[in-house]
Amino acid sequence: MARKAIIFHGTGANPGVVWYPWLGRRLAERGYAVEIPHYPGLNVEPIATFLPKVLADHEFDEQTVLVGHSGGAALLLALLEHLDTTVSQAILVAGYSTQPNTDDEPVLQPAYDWAAIRASVRDIYFVNSRRDPYGCDERQGRAMFERLGGTQIVRDDGHFGDIDQPYETFELLDRLIP
Incomplete structure (x- = not known):
């Protein structure tokens, strides 16, 4: 069974910006099948109708690594809650589970089944x-860590x-993924 990585971009972003293409290349060089899907509806369409599309678009198994940035990290919470399998790893970058600022956040569920x-x-x-300008800060990470365990960085x-922050490489992520 081949290792697979799926990298989910943030709100209003696309697969060609910041560190997404760089990380995709790094993982592909190590033998991962890499998907960096484009979801313009992320954090625009309500999660109740958006999530089934994402679940249908991808296959998940115990060799799958999920990486989400910002709104894509918030998406990972809903995605993980509704998977019928266990994935290898999930990395939530600038993630959040509650509204981080005054903007509408359709990607968030009203509640989460943390055990699931x-x-x-x-x-x-x-x-x-x-120093996250949108409120996707260490307090958001801590709230998720306290409910789920894992590792907080x-x-x-x-x-x-x-x-206004190019961030074209992200060595930490490359080191975290085996």
Whole structure:
């Protein structure tokens, strides 16, 4: 069974920005089948109708690594809750489980089944920044870590990629994924 990585971009982003293509190339060089799907409806369409499309678009198994950035990390919570299998690893970069600021967040569910999420992933990482301009900060990461365990990594690196923060490589992620 081949190792697979699926990298989910953030709100309003696309597969060609920040560190997504770089990480995809790094993982492909190590033998991963890499998917970096484009989901313009991410955090625009309500999660109740958006999530079934994402679940239908991908296959998940015990060799799958999931990486999500910002809105894509929030998506991973819903995705993990509704999987019928256990994936190898999930890395939530600038993730959040509650509204991080005053913007509408259709990607969030009203509540989460934390036990179901935890049962769907062997290794989970939360990478957040104390200086996140959108509120996807270390407190958000801590709230998820306290419910799910895993590993929390706190940096001072803004949003780990944004319109005004190119962040073209992300060595930490390359090291976290075996």
